[in-house]
Amino acid sequence: MNPDPKTMPDPSAxxxxxxxxxxxxxxxxxxxxxxxxxxxxxxxxxxxxxxGKSTLIRCFNRIEPHDSGIxxxxxxxxxxxxxxxxxxATVGLVFQNYNLFPHLSVLDNCTLAPRLVKKTPRAxxxxxxxxxxxxxxxxEQANKYPIQLSGGQQQRVAIARALCMQPEVMLFDxxxxxxxxxxxxxxxxxxxxxxxxxxxxxxxxxxxGFARHIADRIIFMDKGRILEITPPxxxxxxxxxxxxxxxxxxxxxx
Amino acid sequence: xxHSMAQFMRRCSSRFRPRVLAAxxxxxxxxxxxxxxxxxxxxxxxxDGTLTICTNPTLPPMTFVNGNDVNAVDGIDMDIxxxxxxxxxxxxxxxxxxxxxxxxxxxxxxxxxxxxGIIKLPEREKNFDAVSYQDTALVVVARAGTPPLSSMxxxxxxxxxxxxxxxxxxxxxxxxxxxxxxxxxPIIIQQYPTEDQVVQQVLIGRVFAFASQDVELYxxxxxxxxxxxxxxxxxxxxxxxxxxxxxxxxxDRELLDQAIATMGQNGQxxxxxxxxxxxPDVAKALAxxxxxxxxxxxxxxxxxxxxxxxxxxxxxxxxxxxSHFTAIMISIPMALALNGRDxxxxxxxxxxxxxxxxxxxxxxxxxxWNALPQFLPIFREAWFTPxxxxxxxxxxxxxxxxxxxxxAALGAVDKGQELAGDALAMSRRQVYRHVIFPQALxxxxxxxxxxxxxxxxxxxxxxxxxxxxLLAVTQIQVARTFEFTEYYAAALVYYLAMVFFFLFLQKRxxxxxxxxxxxxxxxxxx
Ligand SMILES: Nc1ncnc2c1ncn2[C@@H]1O[C@H](COP(=O)(O)OP(=O)(O)O)[C@@H](O)[C@H]1O
Ligand SMILES: [Mg+2]
Numbered sequence: 001m002n003p004d005p006k007t008m009p010d011p012s013a014x015x016x017x018x019x020x021x022x023x024x025x026x027x028x029x030x031x032x033x034x035x036x037x038x039x040x041x042x043x044x045x046x047x048x049x050x051x052g053k054s055t056l057i058r059c060f061n062r063i064e065p066h067d068s069g070i071x072x073x074x075x076x077x078x079x080x081x082x083x084x085x086x087x088x089a090t091v092g093l094v095f096q097n098y099n100l101f102p103h104l105s106v107l108d109n110c111t112l113a114p115r116l117v118k119k120t121p122r123a124x125x126x127x128x129x130x131x132x133x134x135x136x137x138x139x140e141q142a143n144k145y146p147i148q149l150s151g152g153q154q155q156r157v158a159i160a161r162a163l164c165m166q167p168e169v170m171l172f173d174x175x176x177x178x179x180x181x182x183x184x185x186x187x188x189x190x191x192x193x194x195x196x197x198x199x200x201x202x203x204x205x206x207x208x209g210f211a212r213h214i215a216d217r218i219i220f221m222d223k224g225r226i227l228e229i230t231p232p233x234x235x236x237x238x239x240x241x242x243x244x245x246x247x248x249x250x251x252x253x254x
Numbered sequence: 255x256x257h258s259m260a261q262f263m264r265r266c267s268s269r270f271r272p273r274v275l276a277a278x279x280x281x282x283x284x285x286x287x288x289x290x291x292x293x294x295x296x297x298x299x300x301x302d303g304t305l306t307i308c309t310n311p312t313l314p315p316m317t318f319v320n321g322n323d324v325n326a327v328d329g330i331d332m333d334i335x336x337x338x339x340x341x342x343x344x345x346x347x348x349x350x351x352x353x354x355x356x357x358x359x360x361x362x363x364x365x366x367x368x369x370x371g372i373i374k375l376p377e378r379e380k381n382f383d384a385v386s387y388q389d390t391a392l393v394v395v396a397r398a399g400t401p402p403l404s405s406m407x408x409x410x411x412x413x414x415x416x417x418x419x420x421x422x423x424x425x426x427x428x429x430x431x432x433x434x435x436x437x438x439x440p441i442i443i444q445q446y447p448t449e450d451q452v453v454q455q456v457l458i459g460r461v462f463a464f465a466s467q468d469v470e471l472y473x474x475x476x477x478x479x480x481x482x483x484x485x486x487x488x489x490x491x492x493x494x495x496x497x498x499x500x501x502x503x504x505x506d507r508e509l510l511d512q513a514i515a516t517m518g519q520n521g522q523x524x525x526x527x528x529x530x531x532x533x534p535d536v537a538k539a540l541a542x543x544x545x546x547x548x549x550x551x552x553x554x555x556x557x558x559x560x561x562x563x564x565x566x567x568x569x570x571x572x573x574x575x576x577s578h579f580t581a582i583m584i585s586i587p588m589a590l591a592l593n594g595r596d597x598x599x600x601x602x603x604x605x606x607x608x609x610x611x612x613x614x615x616x617x618x619x620x621x622x623w624n625a626l627p628q629f630l631p632i633f634r635e636a637w638f639t640p641x642x643x644x645x646x647x648x649x650x651x652x653x654x655x656x657x658x659x660x661x662a663a664l665g666a667v668d669k670g671q672e673l674a675g676d677a678l679a680m681s682r683r684q685v686y687r688h689v690i691f692p693q694a695l696x697x698x699x700x701x702x703x704x705x706x707x708x709x710x711x712x713x714x715x716x717x718x719x720x721x722x723x724l725l726a727v728t729q730i731q732v733a734r735t736f737e738f739t740e741y742y743a744a745a746l747v748y749y750l751a752m753v754f755f756f757l758f759l760q761k762r763x764x765x766x767x768x769x770x771x772x773x774x775x776x777x778x779x780x
C-alpha cells in the first residue's frame with residue numbers, strides 16, 4: 001500500500017507525494033510524507049491536533065508551498081513554476097470556519113471565482129451556482145448574506161462555492177468541527193453524496209461515521225509523519241501503532 | 255496731502271537730482287505725446303513682458319479688494335503698479351497672498367515686486383531694494399473719546415495691537431526697552447495676521463489702541479463711523495514712506511526710481527492721491543456718520559449669496575476633495591507596503607509618515623510654497639498656483655494620516671478571506687480588488703469621512719499661501735467693510751452646510767454596508 005519513497009511519483013494517481021517535507025523556521029511540520037491517492041478515492045486524514053493535517057492538505061493547492069520532496073497533482077509536478085490558477089481550479093478546499101465572503105450574497109459567493117477566473121458569463125455562473133446550491137439544499141437562501149445564515153448553512157454554501165469551480169479533487173479541513181450535531185449531519189450527508197458521485201476526496205475530520213463508512217483509506221498522522229495508511233475496517237479494529245490505539249481510545253471516551 | 259506731496263518732491267529732488275532732471279525731461283516729452291520719447295530701459299525684474307505684483311490686499315486704501323470680486327485688487331498700490339506697467343509698456347499681473355508670504359515670494363522670484371503698503375525700513379533694505387512712492391506717518395489709534403497722549407511712554411502697561419509681519423512690533427519693543435529701563439511697565443503687544451483684526455480688537459475693547467498708518471485711517475473713517483480717533487502721532491521719521499520692494503539690484507532700483515519720479519512729475523501721482531482721498535480733511539468730513547447697527551442682515555444675506563463666497567466655498571471643497579482623493583490613492587499602496595515584509599521601502603515609508611504627521615500642516619504649506627522654489631526653480635513658475643501647492647501639500651500631509659486608517663482596515667479583514675480567495679484560484683489582484691478591499695472599505699469609511707471633514711476645515715490654512723478659499727475670501731471682505739460678524743456668520747453657514755452634508759453622506763453610506771449586520775441585512779430584505 002505504502003509507496004516506496006525512492007520511486008518517482010505515480011503519474012496516473014490524482015495525488016502523488018514522495019518525501020514531502022514542510023518547515024516553519026526550524027519546526028518540522030511535515031516530515032518526509034509519501035503516499036498516492038487514486039482518482040475517485042476517498043481518504044480521511046486523522047491525527048491529533050497539531051500533527052500537520054491542515055498543513056498537508058494545504059500543500060496540495062500550494063496555499064502552503066512545500067520545502068522539499070515531490071508533489072504531483074493530476075500527473076503534473078507542483079513547484080514554484082506551477083500555474084497556480086490552473087492548480088487551484090483543479091483542487092477545491094473547504095475550510096473549518098467556512099471563510100465565506102461576508103460582503104457578497106450567497107449567490108455572489110458562488111459566482112465570483114468562476115466569473116473572475118474562468119470568465120464564465122454571469123448568467124451561466126448563476127445557473128451553475130443555483131444547481132450546486134440546490135445540491136447542498138440551500139438554494140432558497142441564495143440572495144441572503146452569509147451573516148444571516150447558521151453555521152451549517154454557511155458550510156454548505158462554502159461547499160457549493162468550491163464545487164462551482166468544478167474541481168477534480170475536494171479537500172475538506174475539519175468541515176464539521178465548528179458545527180452543532182444537527183448541522184453536522186447535514187454537511188456529512190452532502191459529503192456522502194459527493195463521495196458517491198466519484199469526486200476524489202481528502203477529508204480531515206473526526207466524524208467517525210464518515211471515516212468508517214465512506215473512506216476508502218485512513219491516513220493517520222502524528223508529529224508531521226504518516227504512521228498508518230490502511231482501510232478503515234483495519235484501522236478501527238486493529239491499529240498497528242500504539243499512537244493510533246491511544247488516539248482511538250481518546251476518540252471513543254470523548 | 256499737499257504738505258506730504260511737497261515733501262515727496264523735495265526728497266526726490268534732493269536725492270536724485272541729475273536723474274530726476276532727465277526723467278522730468280522724458281516725462282515732459284511723453285506728455286507732449288512725442289513719438290521720439292526714448293523707450294525706457296526695462297528693469298530685470300520684468301519677465302515675459304509682465305510686471306508681477308505680490309500684494310496682501312487687506313490694507314485699504316493701499317491695496318484691498320474693493321467690491322465682491324475677490325480677484326479685483328484695488329488701491330493706491332495697484333494704481334501705481336498699473337502706471338508702472340504702462341510706463342514700461344508691459345502687462346501687469348497681481349498675485350495676492352498672506353502678508354507673511356510676500357517677501358518669501360519675492361525672494362522665490364514669484365513676483366517682480368511687492369506693492370502692499372509696506373513701510374520703507376532699513377532692516378528690510380538689507381535684503382531687498384526699496385523705492386518709496388508715498389509719504390505717511392505712523393499713528394496710534396484708540397476708541398473715539400480716548401484722551402490724546404503726549405508720548406509713547408503713556409502707553410506703558412497698556413495693550414496695543416499690531417499686524418504681524420509688520421515692523422510695528424519691533425518698534426514698540428524698542429520703546430519697551432526705554433520703558434523698562436525707566437522702571438515702568440512695558441507696552442503689551444498683541445499681533446494679528448490681518449489689519450482688520452487689529453482694528454477689531456480696539457472696536458471690541460480688548461486692546462487699548464492699535465498702530466497703523468495715517469492714510470489707512472483716513473480711508474477707514476467711513477467704515478468705522480467715527481468710532482476711533484488718533485491719540486498720538488509718535489515722532490518716528492523712519493515710518494515716513496511707503497515703498498515698493500524688489501530683489502536687490504542697483505540698476506533695477508535706479509530704473510524704478512526713475513519711473514516713480516516721472517509719475518511724480520507728470521501729475522499721475524497727484525491724481526492717484528486725489529482719487530483715494532488720503533488727506534486729513536476728508537477724514538474729518540466722514541467722521542460724523544451715524545452708528546452702525548449690530549448685525550446687518552442684508553450684508554449677511556448678500557455675502558451668503560455672493561459669487562465670491564460661493565467661489566470660495568467651491569475652492570475649499572475642490573481642494574479638500576482632490577487632496578483627500580490623492581491622499582487615499584497614495585496611501586493604499588503605502589498601507590500594503592507597511593503591512594508587508596520589512597524592507598528599505600518600508601523604513602522609508604515609516605519615516606515619511608512620521609515627518610508628515612509630526613510637522614504642522616501650516617508649516618508644510620509654507621514650506622512647499624516658499625521654500626521649495628529655492629531648491630527647485632520650476633516651482634516658482636506660473637503653473638505652480640496656490641491651488642496646486644495646496645493640493646500637493648495637503649495630499650502628502652493627509653496621506654500620512656490616511657495610511658494609518660488603511661492599515662488598520664486592511665489588518666482587520668480576516669486572514670481566512672485571503673486564503674479563501676487564493677483557494678478559489680483568484681489572482682492576487684482579484685483577491686484584493688474583490689475580497690479584501692470591499693471589506694476594508696467598510697471599516698475604513700467612517701474614520702475616512704471624519705478625516706475628510708477635518709481636512710475640509712484645514713484648507714482654511716491655505717489662505718496664507720494666497721489660495722482664495724472660503725476663509726481668505728471672508729477675510730478680504732472683512733478688511734474691506736469691517737463687518738466682521740456678518741461675514742464670519744456667512745462663512746460659518748457655508749462650513750457647517752458642507753460638514754453636515756458629509757455627515758449625512760456618512761450615515762447613508764453606512765447603510766449600504768448592511769451585510770456586516772444581521773439585523774440590518776434582514777431589515778433591508780423585507
Ligand atoms: N504558519 C505557521 N507558522 C508556524 N507554525 C505553524 C504554522 N502553521 C502551522 N504551524 C505548526 O505546524 C504544526 C501543524 O499544524 P497543522 O497542520 O495546523 O496541524 P493540524 O491541522 O493537524 O492540527 C503545528 O504545531 C502548528 O503549530
Ligand atoms: Mg488543522
